[in-house]
Amino acid sequence: MxxxxxxxxxxxxxxxxxxxxxxxxxxxxxxxxxxxxxxxxxxxxxxxxxxxxxxxxxxxxxxxxxxxxxxxxxxxxxxxxxxxxxxxxxxxxxxxxxxxxxxxxxxxxxxxxxxNVFHLLPEWEKQGFDLKEASSGTPFDTIRDKVLFASAxxxxxxxxxxxxxxxxxxxxxxxxxxxxxxxxxxxxxxxxxxxxxxxxxxxxxxxxxxxxxxxxxxxxxxxxxxxxxxxxxxxxxxxxxxxxxxxxxxxxxxxxxxxxxxxxxxxxxxxxxxxxxxxxxxxxxxxxxxxxxxxxxxxxxxxxxxxxxxETLKVLIGYENGWMGQGMIGYSWPDALKKAQKADEIVRKQIERYGIEVIEIHTEYLGYNSIHGPLARPVDEENLNEVYLRVAVRTKDRATAERFGRLFPPLSLNGPPFVGSLSGMFSVRQLLGLWTVYVPRSWIESQVKIEVKEV
Amino acid sequence: MPRMLLRDIVQARSGDKGNTCDLTIFARTPEMYEHLKQVVTAERVKEHFRPLVHGPVTRYEAPTVLGLKFILEDALGGGAPSSLRSDNLGKSFGSNLLRLEIEVPEELAREPHLMSVPPWRKKE
Incomplete structure (x- = not known):
């Protein structure tokens, strides 16, 4: 056989x-x-x-x-x-x-x-096909001008x-x-x-x-x-x-x-x-x-x-969903977690003080709860050797995300006693929203091309 | 009835699809699988993940591999490419569920129903 x-x-x-x-x-x-x-x-x-x-x-x-x-x-x-x-x-x-x-x-x-069906989206809509999100039913108008790609x-x-x-x-x-x-x-x-x-x-x-x-x-x-x-x-x-x-x-x-x-x-x-x-x-x-x-x-x-x-194929549409800015700084024993928490408080106050517009903010302590988040168990703070604070924000644009990252380097002199490590400004990155639609397969498969070339 | 961590009872793996986390645990014996079906319910898993998972939890049974699969919706901070979390892919949800403590009948609280214990955790 x-x-x-x-x-x-x-x-x-x-x-x-x-x-x-x-x-x-x-x-x-x-x-x-x-x-x-x-x-x-x-x-x-x-x-x-x-x-x-x-x-x-x-x-x-x-x-x-x-x-x-x-x-x-x-x-x-x-x-x-x-x-x-x-x-x-x-x-x-x-x-x-x-x-x-x-x-x-x-x-x-x-x-x-x-x-790649990005260029077909307007045509499908013209034929009366509704590009609303498949599970939530959100109208396509909410992301229309932010679409980055559409792939079947x-x-x-x-x-x-x-x-x-x-x-x-x-x-x-x-x-x-x-x-x-x-x-x-x-x-x-x-x-x-x-x-x-x-x-x-x-x-x-x-x-x-x-x-x-x-x-x-x-x-x-x-x-x-x-x-x-x-x-x-x-x-x-x-x-x-x-x-x-x-x-x-x-x-x-x-x-x-x-x-x-x-x-x-x-x-x-x-x-x-x-x-x-x-x-x-x-x-x-x-x-x-x-x-x-x-x-x-x-x-x-x-x-x-x-x-x-x-009978349908999944089409995944990716759209711009703001930017992520982030910063990280480490603190040592004694009272590592308390120091890191203080730094978090400082950063959050400075966001207000300097008018940095954030849509969402997220704090984690690496070495304590960055992976299990709110489900992490309390630590023995007296014996915690070190902890890193990481704060991430979602902002509307790149410049604001970068501005947030710049709050971190000054903490080494303008914060709790610091003998740890400064990871400073992380590079910002664009956040991506995902949007699913299901499209009759013939509309897509009729466009598929296969080409074999020899070098 | 003794109480035990799922860590000592099951294998676990988790991953993502959009904003949904997909998590499966595997028992070692059919007897333990039957017991887990009774006690590790979708409701109990939802309760365990309460601060992290905001949507419904659905359970599927996979008897040929003694697996219980949980689908946790609205669980990943918007989905991997949109999330601010370190674990944006939900890879740690499996290990997190291993922290769930359940009651285990005496006759199942021993080999061959349990996971093997690493050498550094063995009690002499």
Whole structure:
């Protein structure tokens, strides 16, 4: 029976390249799939593109391709990535540039576009489509002039088309996290959307693999102290047969652990209702999934079921939602927390005194409650060695956020006795609001283009 | 009935989707899972997170992996890219729930129903 081995290469923009490199060297895989995008990533990439029209893709594609293209050439491994972000064609230019600098010829790069629907919003409205927010019903007028990007979540089929066109590397924009993993299974094993349970199995495998080491011992809440070689965590491999039978493992010589316990944490991660995991490819019923350990770092996964795909696609609209200014300063024993609290009081009074307009203010004490917030337990203040005050504000504009940050350096001489550390003014950043609408899929899918070019 | 922290009983992982936190805990044995279904209710989780979570809490059961999944709405200060918090992604909500103390029947308050204990926490 025909089978294929696919490997995971990346879980987010900023992930290490070494997991993918180890996969290429020792994974014995035919495909490496990358998930680089998150909601915030799209906003970052859109801003990159506004500054420079040739940018807008995840810049780490340069490092990824520099390390991996030699394996594409030598071993015939294919790479599938949504690193195109807001500019898949720009990403292709960069891949071509890297290929040329490595002296690689005959590389075929497929590009999928059509997920960027920003320019279609006015047209949809003209046709009478209401862009109100899907869950709250808030009218679109409230954000109309603040929209930064609008991206539709595409499924696996355009990637399959690119593979049919002979692509060695496929670059997309906002395809779903799972699409990069499902597509090679459909292409290699001849799976069709009519085979609902098989497509659902591809989605489940993709979901397990899309967060890199988070399924192989990273972020593991069990006996994490026993995870081997956490400095070299191996990413997942799925060995999948035509009939959907799948074994999950990881490359030889890598650290980490693939077990029922490490996999199940990722299995239910961020999927909400396990009975209805909705993707553009299929609605998957995860509620009957079973994991069986069949060897060391080898787990068989089965039991997922497919239900019809939705008639609409999710479109995520990002809009400007003010700016964040922040500052941080550390205080030492004795009375570290009292000193930090005093500094917070000073900063808050100065906001009033100097008329700095803040919409929202948030105080945390690192070393005490910055992570658990209001649920943190009281500390033994007498024995608290040190604590850092962090105050963050939301402001209407950038200048006000910067003005807030400038309140912090003076605290080192104009506040409680200070022998700690001043992190001073943090860089300000724009805050992003998210807005979801569901749009008839034909309006979007009719715009999707697949193009394969050779360098 | 002894009282125990969820830390000593379950695995936990949490994450985000917009302004909603998605949190799952996993029991080690079917017996403990049945017990958790009784005592770790959506209401109890909502109560535990009261100052942080402003919307409803929904629970789903995932019996094949002995999982209880909680969906906590209006929980992340507006959602990751809009939030002023350090934990803007809700990654720590899982560890936070491990602080919940529950009553455990005597016969379940021992191996194999509990999590393994790290060497530095073992009592000699």
């Amino acid at each position: 025909k089978k294929v081995r696919i490997g995971a290469g990346q879980g987010f923009y900023g992930d290490s390249v070494y997991g993918a490199l180890h996969m290429a060297k020792y994974g014995n895989v035919q495909y490496i799939s990358f998930d680089t995008l998150a909601e915030l990533t799209l906003a970052i990439l859109q801003k990159d593109r506004q500054k420079n029209p040739s940018l807008g893709y995840t810049k780490d594609i340069t490092t990824t391709m520099t390390h991996l293209l030699p394996y594409v050439q030598e071993k015939g491994i294919k790479l599938i990535t949504n690193a195109g972000g807001m500019n898949p064609e720009g990403a292709r230019e960069e891949v071509f540039r890297v290929a040329q600098s490595l002296g690689i010829k005959g590389l075929k790069v497929g590009v999928v576009t059509g997920d 979540y595409l499924g696996a089929w355009p990637i399959v088309e690119a593979l049919k066109g002979g692509a060695d590397v496929v670059i997309t924009g906002r395809t779903t996290d799972t699409a990069q993993f499902l597509a090679p299974l459909m292409y290699e094993l001849g799976w069709d959307y009519k085979d609902a349970d098989l497509i659902a199995q591809g989605i489940l495998l993709g979901h397990l693999m899309e967060c890199s080491a988070q399924a192989s011992g990273g972020n593991f809440s069990g006996d994490w102290w026993n995870i081997p070689d956490m400095d070299n965590l191996g990413y997942l491999i799925a060995e999948v047969r035509e009939d959907g039978h799948a074994i999950i493992t990881k490359p030889d010589g890598s650290g980490g652990r693939v077990s029922v316990d490490t996999l199940k944490e990722q299995y239910l991660y961020e999927i909400h209702d396990p009975h209805n995991y909705i993707t553009p490819d299929i609605t998957a019923d995860f509620s009957h999934v079973n994991f069986t350990e069949v060897g060391e770092n080898q787990v068989v996964v089965r039991g997922v079921r497919g239900k019809p795909a939705p």
